[in-house]
Amino acid sequence: MAEGPGACYIKEMVPLDYKSPEGRRRRFRPIPVRMLVPNVITLLAICAGLTAIRLSTEGKVEWAVAAIVFAAVLDGIDGRVARMIKGQSKFGAELDSLADFVNFGVAPGLILYFWQLHELNNGGWIAAMVFAISGGLRLARFNASIDDPNKPPYAGNYFTGVPAPMGAILALLPLYLAFLGTPKPPATLTAGYTLLIAFLMVSRLPVFSGKQVRLRVPPEMVLPVFVSVIFFIAILIGYPWHILSIGSVLYLASLPLGWKSYKDHERAAAAAQAAPATDAAAADPAQPFTAPVADVPEDERPERLH
Numbered sequence: 001m002a003e004g005p006g007a008c009y010i011k012e013m014v015p016l017d018y019k020s021p022e023g024r025r026r027r028f029r030p031i032p033v034r035m036l037v038p039n040v041i042t043l044l045a046i047c048a049g050l051t052a053i054r055l056s057t058e059g060k061v062e063w064a065v066a067a068i069v070f071a072a073v074l075d076g077i078d079g080r081v082a083r084m085i086k087g088q089s090k091f092g093a094e095l096d097s098l099a100d101f102v103n104f105g106v107a108p109g110l111i112l113y114f115w116q117l118h119e120l121n122n123g124g125w126i127a128a129m130v131f132a133i134s135g136g137l138r139l140a141r142f143n144a145s146i147d148d149p150n151k152p153p154y155a156g157n158y159f160t161g162v163p164a165p166m167g168a169i170l171a172l173l174p175l176y177l178a179f180l181g182t183p184k185p186p187a188t189l190t191a192g193y194t195l196l197i198a199f200l201m202v203s204r205l206p207v208f209s210g211k212q213v214r215l216r217v218p219p220e221m222v223l224p225v226f227v228s229v230i231f232f233i234a235i236l237i238g239y240p241w242h243i244l245s246i247g248s249v250l251y252l253a254s255l256p257l258g259w260k261s262y263k264d265h266e267r268a269a270a271a272a273q274a275a276p277a278t279d280a281a282a283a284d285p286a287q288p289f290t291a292p293v294a295d296v297p298e299d300e301r302p303e304r305l306h
Contacts (some may be wrong), residue, residue: 038082039092042099045074049103056111062179064111065172069244071103072165097139104168105135112194115175119187127191131171134198135164141202158206158262162255167201169248176245200255206262207255 052067078096082088109128117124138161145151145160162170174190217225236243 032087034085034087035089035092036087037085038078038087039089039095041074041078041081042092042095045071045078045103046099048074049099049107052103052107053110056107056114059114061111061115061175064107065175065179066240068103068107068111068168068172069240071099071107072169075100075103075165093143097143100139100164101132101136104164105132105139108168108171109135109194111175112171112190116184116187116190117194120191124187124191127194131194131198134202135167138162138164138167138201157209158258159209160207161203161205162197162200162207163209164201166251167197169244170200170251171197173245173248176241176248179241180245205255206259208258208261 048067048071052064052071055061055064055067075096078092082092109132112131113124113128117128120127141160142163171194174185174193178184
């Protein structure tokens with residue numbers, strides 16, 4: 001085309017050669033099955049969370065709570081399966097965060113609202129919304145701090161705040177107690193407890209995770225461990241509300257112990273960091289000793305330099 005003030009430029013379209021390196025980069029590559037398995041587990045967890053919301057609207061609260069517990073079990077499995085079969089991916093990590101927000105933020109808040117918080121009208125809805133939003137904020141902070149280079153080594157064994165799956169299990173404690181036949185608590189008490197759990201999720205409270213604890217089972221204990229796990233699952237299925245109630249109370253009672261353990265590690269790390277500097281100063285005899293000015297008599301102090 002001729003150049004000029006009103007001239008337009010047309011770029012010649014060249015067919016893409018798929019045999020060239022550029023063409024090969026743009027084509028979709030096959031995805032290994034091992035990359036799909038963890039994502040399928042995460043999608044099943046999302047289905048469980050959405051089903052819990054539907055069941056709560058239909059008044060089937062016990063089944064809704066069971067669906068949340070099932071989603072929490074799947075959430076604990078997908079990451080371990082991904083690491084076991086080396087199927088980690090950025091896509092899977094993002095999908096897991098979205099699933100956690102739905103399953104452990106939105107769904108428990110709605111279950112509590114349809115169960116009792118609706119009696120407080122707008123106040124109950126605000127409590128349910130605060131819980132859901134706190135779950136989202138806690139997940140966003142967790143994702144942002146994964147690659148933090150300034151975290152001390154011992155911090156890998158602690159969560160910052162109560163993790164979202166555990167927060168959902170704790171928030172449903174009033175329902176477990178109601179299923180056991182205890183009197184239904186006042187709606188204001190349920191709302192206050194919901195806000196307390198929401199605060200624990202977004203707080204800076206160190207919560208022991210045990211991620212870096214390496215436990216090895218002796219060969220002679222493998223079968224007893226299997227039997228113990230099966231026994232625990234059988235008790236959980238037979239007495240779910242008893243186990244969930246006791247577990248929730250014990251977890252809440254253990255939070256101060258996690259905070260104390262973190263502070264002990266912090267003080268030990270600070271002492272270990274200060275020790276080399278003190279040892280280096282003591283090992284250098286050429287370093288003159290200078291007494292603090294406040295400890296030297298006034299008549300023996302050198303004249304001030306100007």
